[in-house]
Amino acid sequence: MWQKQMMFPVFLGEQVPPETLASTLAELDRCLQLLEDKFLKDQDFVAGPHISVADLVAITELMHPVSAGCQVFKSRPKLAAWRQRVEAEVGKDLFQEAHAAVMKVEDLPPADPAIKEKLKPSVQCLLQ
Amino acid sequence: MPLELFLDLYSPPCRAIYIFARKNGIPFELRPVDLGRGEHLKPEFLKVNPLRKLPALKDGDFLLAESVAILLYLSHKYQAATHWYPTELQARARVDEYLAWQHTAVQVPASNVYLCKSLLPHLSGQPVDPVQLDRLLGKLKPALQHLDGEVLAAKPFLATEQLSLADLMAFTELMQPTAVGCDIFQDWPRLAAWRARVEAALGPELVQDAHRLVLQPRDPRDAQRDPKLAQELVQRLLERLS
Numbered sequence: 001m002w003q004k005q006m007m008f009p010v011f012l013g014e015q016v017p018p019e020t021l022a023s024t025l026a027e028l029d030r031c032l033q034l035l036e037d038k039f040l041k042d043q044d045f046v047a048g049p050h051i052s053v054a055d056l057v058a059i060t061e062l063m064h065p066v067s068a069g070c071q072v073f074k075s076r077p078k079l080a081a082w083r084q085r086v087e088a089e090v091g092k093d094l095f096q097e098a099h100a101a102v103m104k105v106e107d108l109p110p111a112d113p114a115i116k117e118k119l120k121p122s123v124q125c126l127l128q
Numbered sequence: 129m130p131l132e133l134f135l136d137l138y139s140p141p142c143r144a145i146y147i148f149a150r151k152n153g154i155p156f157e158l159r160p161v162d163l164g165r166g167e168h169l170k171p172e173f174l175k176v177n178p179l180r181k182l183p184a185l186k187d188g189d190f191l192l193a194e195s196v197a198i199l200l201y202l203s204h205k206y207q208a209a210t211h212w213y214p215t216e217l218q219a220r221a222r223v224d225e226y227l228a229w230q231h232t233a234v235q236v237p238a239s240n241v242y243l244c245k246s247l248l249p250h251l252s253g254q255p256v257d258p259v260q261l262d263r264l265l266g267k268l269k270p271a272l273q274h275l276d277g278e279v280l281a282a283k284p285f286l287a288t289e290q291l292s293l294a295d296l297m298a299f300t301e302l303m304q305p306t307a308v309g310c311d312i313f314q315d316w317p318r319l320a321a322w323r324a325r326v327e328a329a330l331g332p333e334l335v336q337d338a339h340r341l342v343l344q345p346r347d348p349r350d351a352q353r354d355p356k357l358a359q360e361l362v363q364r365l366l367e368r369l370s
Contacts, residue, residue: 038178 028065028072036078044085051089059086060098067102131156134176134184136163137341140239140300141195142183147330147338148199148296152208159186164247164350166357196227199293211290222287226294234301237268238312240369241305248365250346251358260369261310268305268312276316284325291329299326300338307342 035058039046047054062083065072073080087095133149133156135142149156161167161182168180177184177193185192185201192198203213214220241264249256275298279286287294302323305312313320327335351358 034179 025070028070032062032072032076032079036076040078040082045082051086055082055086056090059083063099063102067099129188132159132186133157134159134161134173134182134186136161136168136182137338138163139182140235140304141297143300143303143338143342144296145183145195145198145202147300147334148202148208148212148293150334150338151330152202152206154202154206164251164346164361165354166361195297196293199296203293211288212293212296214288214292219288223292223294226287227297230294230297230301233271233274234268234298237264237271238301238304240264241268241310241312242308243365244369245305245310246308246346248362248369250348251351251365252362253348253351264369265305265310265312272312272316272319275322276319280318280322285322291326295322295326296330299323299330303339304342307339 035046039054039058043049045051045055046058062072062079073083131154133145135146135158137143137146137160146158148154161173161184163182167173168177168182173184174180176186176191179193181193183193183195183198185198187201187205192201200213202208213223241261244261244264245256248254275286283289285291285295286298302312302319313323
């Protein structure tokens with residue numbers, strides 16, 4: 001999702017067609033629903049009452065669409081509460097430090113045009 | 129209540145679990161769920177696995193989804209021989225590495241070839257789309273190149289020197305396109321030799337039994353029985369393959 005909204009326009013130099021974005025967002029929504037209903041349920045963390053590697057994997061993935069401007073946690077209070085818990089367990093400083101690069105992606109300098117051209121086909125492949 | 133395994137032997141991860149349970153003498157009750165008839169989408173199955181996918185396991189009140197998680201659960205609970213999932217740290221890490229990689233690198237492209245070649249034509253009544261098939265075979269190629277050219281050049285099995293869960297998962301996945309006429313082993317000699325080794329280690333009869341369904345040509349009347357469902361499944365497949 002992050003790839004389609006953020007990385008691809010930067011790399012391909014063109015906006016992603018709205019239909020592609022719409023279907024991707026719909027899929028993201030479905031996944032988030034499953035995360036809430038099947039995994040999180042009424043638990044504090046994804047696999048039970050304590051933080052586990054499952055929470056680390058999940059949170060780092062979800063920070064991607066967040067960095068692309070997709071308000072994943074805003075409309076989902078259950079997930080937002082879980083995020084707070086994970087951030088508290090991990091430690092706020094460490095959490096911010098780990099996500100510094102992905103949160104600053106808008107400020108990245110433009111990619112080298114030669115590298116852009118080289119990577120373009122594999123990026124386009126990911127869009128399919 | 130004995131262990132229940134919800135499987136469709138058309139599905140490679142289901143076959144891996146079936147073979148593992150039989151090979152290790154694990155007592156279980158087979159609960160067939162017919163993917164081709166959309167039984168995984170019905171409310172009764174939703175209670176077993178809200179993710180609407182196979183395989184699924186029910187051990188008393190304990191419900192478990194995801195083939196890798198199920199294989200590991202069975203390995204640990206029934207104390208399978210250690211070659212399946214080694215105790216040594218780095219050997220185990222190699223098996224973990226393969227099991228993590230294979231979901232997107234092998235399972236998705238290999239299954240897509242099978243869907244394009246067999247299930248989609250069966251449900252839609254349309255002939256196989258050769259352009260799409262070719263494109264999908266192309267997407268599987270990097271994984272085959274890696275396994276044949278790099279992994280099996282260094283050792284006889286995919287993760288360690290012995291048959292492990294990695295080989296079991298890979299075997300049933302790569303049999304999927306092969307069973308329906310896309311023999312992916314024909315261009316890769318090390319993979320072909322590995323396949324023979326795995327089949328011998330698992331037992332040819334057990335392998336044959338597990339693959340009986342997928343090796344049979346499908347009965348066209350099956351799809352016509354519920355045309356509305358067939359249409360819905362075709363839509364899902366077309367979305368997945370696009």
